[in-house]
Amino acid sequence: MSGHDDHHGHATDDPSHPHNAPLSDVQLRVRALESLLVEKGLIDPAALDELIDQYETKVGPRNGAQVVARAWADPDFKSRLLQNATDTLAELGLIGRQGENMVVLENTPTIHNMVVCTLCSCYPWPLLGLPPVWYKSAPYRSRAVIDPRGVLRDFGVNLPEEVEVRVWDSTADLRYLVLPMRPDGSEGMSQEELAALVTRDAMIGTGVVKVPEAAQ
Amino acid sequence: MNGIHDLGGMHGFGPVVAESNEPVFHEDWERRIFALSMAMRIWRLGNVRTAWEQMPPAEYLATSYYEHWLFALLLQLEQSGLLDEDEVERLREAPETVRIPLMPSSVRNGALRREDARALGPSRGGQLDDPAAPRFAPGQAVLTRNIHPIGHTRLPRYARARRGFIDCDYGVFAFPDSSAVGGGQKPQHVYSVRFDARELWGPGASAADRIYIDLWDDYLDPA
Numbered sequence A: 001m002s003g004h005d006d007h008h009g010h011a012t013d014d015p016s017h018p019h020n021a022p023l024s025d026v027q028l029r030v031r032a033l034e035s036l037l038v039e040k041g042l043i044d045p046a047a048l049d050e051l052i053d054q055y056e057t058k059v060g061p062r063n064g065a066q067v068v069a070r071a072w073a074d075p076d077f078k079s080r081l082l083q084n085a086t087d088t089l090a091e092l093g094l095i096g097r098q099g100e101n102m103v104v105l106e107n108t109p110t111i112h113n114m115v116v117c118t119l120c121s122c123y124p125w126p127l128l129g130l131p132p133v134w135y136k137s138a139p140y141r142s143r144a145v146i147d148p149r150g151v152l153r154d155f156g157v158n159l160p161e162e163v164e165v166r167v168w169d170s171t172a173d174l175r176y177l178v179l180p181m182r183p184d185g186s187e188g189m190s191q192e193e194l195a196a197l198v199t200r201d202a203m204i205g206t207g208v209v210k211v212p213e214a215a216q
Numbered sequence B: 001m002n003g004i005h006d007l008g009g010m011h012g013f014g015p016v017v018a019e020s021n022e023p024v025f026h027e028d029w030e031r032r033i034f035a036l037s038m039a040m041r042i043w044r045l046g047n048v049r050t051a052w053e054q055m056p057p058a059e060y061l062a063t064s065y066y067e068h069w070l071f072a073l074l075l076q077l078e079q080s081g082l083l084d085e086d087e088v089e090r091l092r093e094a095p096e097t098v099r100i101p102l103m104p105s106s107v108r109n110g111a112l113r114r115e116d117a118r119a120l121g122p123s124r125g126g127q128l129d130d131p132a133a134p135r136f137a138p139g140q141a142v143l144t145r146n147i148h149p150i151g152h153t154r155l156p157r158y159a160r161a162r163r164g165f166i167d168c169d170y171g172v173f174a175f176p177d178s179s180a181v182g183g184g185q186k187p188q189h190v191y192s193v194r195f196d197a198r199e200l201w202g203p204g205a206s207a208a209d210r211i212y213i214d215l216w217d218d219y220l221d222p223a
Helices: A027-039 A045-057 A061-073 A075-083 A085-093 A138-146 A146-153 A193-195 A200-204 B028-039 B046-052 B057-062 B065-079 B084-093 B114-118 B199-203
Strands: A099-107 A113-118 A165-169 A175-178 B141-144 B164-171 B188-197 B210-218 B219-223
Touching: A027 B028, A027 B065, A027 B084, A027 B141, A045 B114, A061 A175, A061 B219, A075 A085, A075 A175, A085 A099, A099 A113, A113 A138, A113 A146, A113 A175, A113 B219, A138 A146, A138 A165, A146 A165, A146 A200, A175 A200, A175 B057, A175 B210, A193 B046, A193 B065, B028 B065, B046 B065, B188 B199, B199 B210
Parallel strands: A099 A175, A113 A165, A165 B210
Antiparallel strands: B141 B164, B141 B219, B164 B188, B188 B210
């Protein structure tokens, strides 16, 4: 995503909306709200640009993928991560808003973990960034707890009946990250190569990590 | 409250559709409302989730996630007195009449500055240093209370009056049913409570599956 350098305060700078196109109600409201808050001195416009840059370019699922790859490569790190995720992640600087109390859940051949927030949209921002639309949507939030296997099928994941599915509903201040299983065919890969395999969905628990056939 | 936000177990919303190569924000106004909310540090203006939950149910389902953020920020700015009623009314009904200042006025003391925004660190969340004793121990069977508070709660409807087991104790946190509505923190333990899928959903659910829900002492009784 580019574009974090081209907005200096106002929605009219949005490249996806030409200047001659009428603004929608919501665009008008947000622009007016920003104007009012700037006028009152309640907002430093430079802070807005910084916040957007942080969440659009610095925080995202690559952070989580690095953690997963290291856990696969380093048994001692993995054991500390599973024992005390918050402190272990804080040592790496991976702490911040919506990641204050972290729990890492390990997938195994017999246990598959999957995370949801049925009441809201709770998500481990420092590791995965801001959540995708589907995670915040009514279909996922309603079905993940009552029909997790059906949701997994929507994502192309078919688990054998004997695998235990554990659904974690983030109703409190804890934030969950799934440690997916290291895929077959990844032996001998570097930590960087491993991190490149790890998807956001695998760390939410709606995906599994695979080695592309070409790489095997 | 038994609100529309409490979606767990509802039917009829269709399949989960994921967008490939999804951008962080889809429209520029989404970036702006996200950044405005963070810069105003909405968590200091009161409980954000309580504000979201005030949205009328039909509107909640018909609007997007960041429209919920806009709704909540307006409500919180009005409730905290940072905007007056007329300003909020104008923003809702006639936003085109709000002029864009040519020169931003000086930024007030206390507003979030760029350097603070760069390292907007963790809050302590609701976790508290409080010696409150746990009422339950890992492995213990518990029964969730059959309560229907009109205010904020984190006990989802689908998990009321159900039997589960304490999986682990996460320590002491503020109790949102109280703290979110200015009623004091009421420090108490939060546990991961494990439920068999069949306990929650009946015999149609898989016998192998479990649901783990984070619950406070005040939601639980010994089973």
